[in-house]
Amino acid sequence: MQFQFDRRGVALGLALGASLFAGSVQAEELTGTLKKVKDTGAITIGYRDSSVPFSYLDGNQKPVGYAMDICYKIAEAVKAHLKLDKMEVKLNPVTSATRIPLIANGTIDLECGSTTNNAERQKQATFTNSHFLTATRYVAKKDANLKTIEDLKGKTVVSTSGTTNIKQINEANTERKLGLTILPAKDHAEAFLMVETGRAAAFVMDDVLLASLAASSKTPDAYAISTEALSKPEPYGIMLRKDDAPFKAVADAATKALYTSPEGKALYDKWFTKEIPPRGINLKLPMTEAMEKQFKTPSDSPDPAVY
The missing domain is CATH 3.40.190.10 (Periplasmic binding protein-like II)
Structure with a gap:
C-alpha cells in the first residue's frame, strides 16, 4: 500500500509539474x-x-x-x-x-x-x-547679441507661413507688447535668407531646424540660436x-x-x-x-x- 501511495504521489507531482510548465510556456508565448x-x-x-x-x-x-x-x-x-x-x-x-x-x-x-x-x-x-x-526658438546673427524674447523688442522677425511657430511669435508679440514686425516667408530657406541679408533680425522656428540651416550656411559661426524658447519642449x-x-x-x-x-x-x-x-x-x-x-x-x- 505504501508503494502504491508513493507511485500516486509521484504521478500527482509529475502531473502538477507538467501543468505548471505548460502554464509557463503559455505565459511566454510570443505575440x-x-x-x-x-x-x-x-x-x-x-x-x-x-x-x-x-x-x-x-x-x-x-x-x-x-x-x-x-x-x-x-x-x-x-x-x-x-x-x-x-x-x-x-x-x-x-x-x-x-x-x-x-x-x-x-x-x-x-x-x-x-x-x-x-x-x-x-x-x-x-x-x-x-x-x-525640440522647441520654438530663433536664430540671429551672433554679433546682434540676441538671446531672449525681450531682446527682440521693436525688431523685424520672420517665420515660415502656415506653421505653429509663426502663430507662437504673433501671440508672444501681443502678450508681451514687443512691438515686432512679423514677416511671413514661403519656406524655411527664404526665411533664413532674410536673416542672412539683414531684412530680418531673427528667424523663428524649431531649434533643431535652425541649427541645421545655420550649420549649412556659408558662415556657420556668424549665427546663434536664442537661449530662451517660445514653446514648451x-x-x-x-x-x-x-x-x-x-x-x-x-x-x-x-x-x-x-x-x-x-x-x-x-x-x-x-x-x-x-x-x-x-x-x-x-x-x-x-x-x-x-x-x-x-x-x-x-x-x-x-x-x-x-x-
Whole structure:
C-alpha cells in the first residue's frame, strides 16, 4: 500500500509539474512584433532620407543618424531578448506621409526619424522613450547679441507661413507688447535668407531646424540660436505599432539603458555637437536642461508639460 501511495504521489507531482510548465510556456508565448521577428528572423527599420541629423542618407546613400543609432540598439535588444543567433536588419525608406501607415500595416517595425510624439499620433501608433526635445526658438546673427524674447523688442522677425511657430511669435508679440514686425516667408530657406541679408533680425522656428540651416550656411559661426524658447519642449520618439506591449517593453528597456548610461550622452554629442557626414557640418546644439533631465529619467509621454 505504501508503494502504491508513493507511485500516486509521484504521478500527482509529475502531473502538477507538467501543468505548471505548460502554464509557463503559455505565459511566454510570443505575440505581435516579437513573434513576427522570431518567425521571420528579421526586423525592419523605417528611415528618412533627409532628416538631418536624425535619419538621412550619407555620401554613400547609406541611412545614418542619431535616431538610426538608437534603432540599431533596440534591434540588438530584440535579438538578445529572443535569443536569436542571427537576425537580419532590413531598411525601408519612409516619408512624413507614409511613416504611420507603414508602421500600422506591419511593413516596418521601428520608425527612426524626427517624429513628434503627440496626443493625435498616439491614436494611431505608440512611441518609446523620447530621444530629442525640440522647441520654438530663433536664430540671429551672433554679433546682434540676441538671446531672449525681450531682446527682440521693436525688431523685424520672420517665420515660415502656415506653421505653429509663426502663430507662437504673433501671440508672444501681443502678450508681451514687443512691438515686432512679423514677416511671413514661403519656406524655411527664404526665411533664413532674410536673416542672412539683414531684412530680418531673427528667424523663428524649431531649434533643431535652425541649427541645421545655420550649420549649412556659408558662415556657420556668424549665427546663434536664442537661449530662451517660445514653446514648451516637444518630444521626438521612435515610433512603434500601437497595442504591442511586449515589444514596447523591450524597446523601452533598451532606450532607458542607453539614455541613462554615459553612452547616451556620447551618442547625443556625436550627432549634435561634432562634425557629421557627409559635409562635416556641426549643429552646435548641446543638450538643454530639459534633455539632460529626459536622459536621467526617460519618459515616453506625449505631454510637453512632462518635460
